Amino acid sequence: MENVKRKIWILSFSLGLVVIVTGDQKTCNQKLRCNECITAHPDCAWCNTEDFTGSRCSTVDDLNNKGCGDMSHPSNQVEFLQDDSLRNGSTSHDSLQLAPQHIRLKMKPGEKYHLHMKYLVAANIPIDMYFIMDFTTTMDRRIQQLADLTQELIDGLKQTFTTNIQIGFGSFLDKVVQPFTLTTAKRLENPCGYPPCGSPYAFIHRWKLTDDVDGFISMIRNSNTSANWDPMEGGLDAVLQASVCPEVIGWRNQSRRVLIHISDGGFHFAGDGKLGGIDRPSDGQCHLEPLNDNSGQYSYTQASNQDYPSFGHIKHVLKENGINAFFLSVSSNIKIYKGLTDFIGSQADTAEMDNTGAYKLIRSISEFYTALSSKLNIAAVDIPEDVSVIAETNCSTSRVESTFDLKKKPIECKGLQIGTLVHINVTFLVNECPVNKDEKKILKILPSGLQESLTVEIEYICDCDCPTSEALDEQCSYGNGTYECGVCRCHEGRSGELCQCNFGDESDVTVNEQKCKMDEKSSTLCENRGTCNCGQCFCHKNYDGKYCECDSSKCVYPGTSQKCTRIFQPFTCRVQKYNYWIMAYVIY
Template identity: 35%
Template sequence: MERFYCIVRRKQNMVAVMYVWTLGLLLYPGSYGNKETEHQTDICKHTLSCSECIQSHPSCVWCSAKNFTQGGESEGSRCSTRLELIQRGCDEEHLIDPKGLVQFLKDAPLSESADEDTVTQLAPQKVYLKLRPGQKRTFAVRFKRAEGYPIDLYYLMDLSYSMKDDLENVKKLGSDIQQVLHKVTKSVRIGFGSFVDKTVLPYVNTVKWHIQNPCPSRTERCQPPFSYRHVLSLTSNLTLFQQRVSAENISGNLDTPEGGLDAILQAAVCTDHIGWRNVTRLLVFASDDVFHMAGDGKLGGIYMPTDGRCHLNENGEYYQSNMFDYPSVGHLSQILTAANIQPIFAVTSNVLPTYQGLSELIPKSAVGELKEDSSNVVNLISQAYNNLSSTVNLQHVNLPKGIQISYDSHCPDSTTEGQPHGLCSGVKINQTVEFNVTLWMDENTCQDGLQRFKLRVLGFNEEINVDVEPVCNCDCKDQEVFSSYCSRQYGNFSCGICSCMDGYKGKHCECHQEKHDSNDGCIINGSLTCNGRGKCECGRCACNKNVRGPFCECDDASCERYEGQLCGGINRGVCNCGACKCNSNYTGSACGCSLDTSACSTPNGICSGHGKCECNKCVCDKGYFNKLCSDCPGCQTPCQEYSACAECKAFATGPLRNNCTLYCARVNVTMLKASEWSGKDKDGWCQEKGEDSLITFRVTEDGDLVHILVKEKQEIQDNIQQLILGLVLGIVLLGLTIIILYRITVEVYDRKEYHRFMKARSQEQWNDAQNPLYKCATTTVVNPNFTQE
């Protein structure tokens, strides 16, 4: 109780502290913020070849002009932005800036109907792209639903005992399903398969007689349990469908989950057994219970993961069921997507949420609520097919490493951009939708050779073949083998530079490595080799990036910055040996000052006639302010100018009370009592705030003299300040009063409860009488080795 009492008091104190803290925030609000400073960095790396340059950034360009580099500049300075290279003297002819491109190698027109010899719903069919690292290229993809597109429907049914009444209805629905789908297309084929579960404990009862007849009652006949059985391949013969399905019988198992995922996987990968065509593929999965998934097989001693292959024997049974574990949802989703199969989960209401969650993980799938006897399965299939077929989902397959992709979907009713796949819903027959597919390659991930992948709309067999050729190398037209430019044919010339043979180096391959190891020619006045900004080659300096000169003494990256950019950026100026060389319209040490005056212009002249324009900004004269120097609070009226003199001479207060004679020598002040000015004209009187009152006066100028009539003092009635002060004090007092009252009330209540508790303890009387039926237990232990004498 004492502990409880302490905890309550501690909480009350915390409440009071929180209230005061919150009150303080309300009365003394503060603002917090931070500023981010962005610094631009050089985008082009100091590369030593044209290929490395164009791979570093899509804005980087290589200059292939001979003798472009000057006085100690490294060949790496050839790599820069187009504007910078042009400013440095490289002409357009020698700028190497390869661009990507898009070509449609095959673009057949879209079909109106599936009755044509070749149905085309997706265009273009083959695309060729050239991609430079970091550079984006976009092409358009069109899709149009053709009328009467063929359908293959495979009905996969749970034959556990709880689906007994459903089986009877399925035996009759073959013609109904085909009749409904015939409204969409004339080419419909239907097949049938069934499943129960793995035939080992704990999934089924492995007692011999129970295996033979798993029905709950021995008087009822059921077929032995099985994992998955393919009953009928896809066919348009409805009579055969009804005969084969009618021959099926119900089965049974032990646990609640079924082996449905095993069955779906086998139905998807056993293409030859099922008879799938390259048309719309629907798999209707009917069940009234949940499913086993990867890992559940360990309960039956099955630990080997499924291999995703077809394992049906000549009787159509999954004979490897007891060897491989159930598939995972991710594996199953991958298999169904690769097989272009659209599953429709027809399940009862008790497991509907489970299959809705499963459907979210499987692209192009649908879920419908199945009645207990499957009587509504035809309508369910029809609705699910309409939803699936009206949804156009464009995705990529086997996208090469290093290539990124995004989709912009232009649907009939909406547009989405930058999505990981294209998606349009509610697409009608013969309605065309368009997707903009954007590709780009990560920087520094160039891979030689053609890269290939495919685009396809889920649920349809057509594909777009996309060939991507990375632009990783420069196509230089000046190649010379053993060029005379490279010092007596000691190297090959390409892209403006020499590639030296082994043992030679230098800009023109002019020196042998073994004979030119000295750094004497790269040192001046005892400094570091090349001033520590480069390396010595052939007795001459090869400087680092942005550094040049015979001894790398000139640094083109050490200039002042304006707004985080060197010399204000390329549009304002360039850094030339540590000093900014500004463009014609800028000046200043960092080219931060614009010579333009448009921002200072007003109808009344530059800076409203009250200032001068510096760096396209107004510098106002004394007393004037704002962007265009149009405001002047310091330009005083006579009332403002003489209020201090009126106060000091009339009342000996105010800012000039100690220097009144000095500053107010030409001012004469006359005091007026209330009786003297009550009837005077009220116009022309000034009223200014004094030190502790309102000063009311009238100014009259007479040459060099100023005459001031001052009225008697009036107390300042600053109602707003008093109101705010009173409101703040009222809030504080109210808050403290509430806290004190609350604290007193709780304290009194806690003390009463504590005294009541202590009183109850003191009055406790326990009955110590012993139960006459109770006998105390006794234990006797005898040591067998003890011998009592």
């Protein structure tokens, strides 16, 4: 039994006549060109044999039965460009969690391709943990407590997840522009009064990601706090710069990237910059420049020239750079942070800091990372409009298989354990040929917050690879057309099966009118849906087929995307009542 569903329509008339026609064959027979034929339905094939009689476009079985020796019937092709085996991480190599990594698909409209994709919840994934810390004076106690407990945090992560951990941090205040910061000379030198503090700034990257935990702690202890004027802070400027400056920050290619934002204040976002006369939007580029003290620290240089980023901008840069973001704040500001992380989605979260010290803060960070490791979120980006991508999986933890349309919703799995292997069946379908048939499209399927992806190159099978011969062109009225795949493609201004007529010449219009009739008894040309010229029907808009018998604006064959009406109305149409009895069956 073939996997392809075959549709057989049985029409029984009261006159005793029984006609058996396959729905696929009927769909194919209406196509007059090879490229139209092979893209009409997955079962349609085109006969290239020169002396073949009958409809050249039909099913493979029908063409074989009629003696066609040379036919075009291309099918989907796949090439695995990279399909490395999944593995846990170790000291000698990085983990690999998604397979395959790169494929090339050549696809024909209407024909599905099924890909088996695998995801491994790997052990020993490298962790890059970058802290963005509010260094206003109200945070001084929490900053020192975090320094005291940093080693405990790292030890806990090493014991549970991996020994391959790097840690770094930067500090932020706000834009040094009124009304966000007082800019008198005295306030710029010492915005805190007594006891004095350091000069204000927007964002300074202080410690590049490294496994030197002692150096990280020392840098925190030795960095001075400062102050700005209003209660909101410039933390989103810091988040954006830390995301788009990978070389400065030190993000590694195969690590799980975690950005931790800690502040007891709220944050400014896009539009607030206008209060300080800044109307230029953030350009999303890296603007970290080295300080002049040879300390290895970097400062954000465009804070006074560019507005704060928007929620959408933050979501984009986090996703684009595979960064998971965790925001910690006090209860009075938790709602605005929750609004931000809910908007960002699965790779971001918010937790509340209490006033008892940094122990809850450390516990919250550990819990956030544990949650990251136990869930899977796989999205697709850059899916072409004419392509659908459907994924099915039971997440290897359930008996129920869920279906995800990756244009609308990412794959979501929860409750995963290290070592779990998730099997995902992905179905690709090209719905129609694009305007530019030769254009190659590239889409990506990628797990949220990881530096891995599946790259899918899609090429379209929309044309026939017909052998060409100038000698055969002579058959088309001595060069008035091009002989392609057994038929003539007429040059502009010519018509007819052999391009023997001048299009528009009144003396040629009525030539071979009988060929424009569906049968000998018919009195209508081209079913009154087109113009007969030189024995060929040129159909009006929304009509197709040799005799313009196909109304492409109405009915749809069951199980296909092919639109047509002819002898019968398919089930998706309203059936008209005739004087004779019609009974239709569909057999799969």
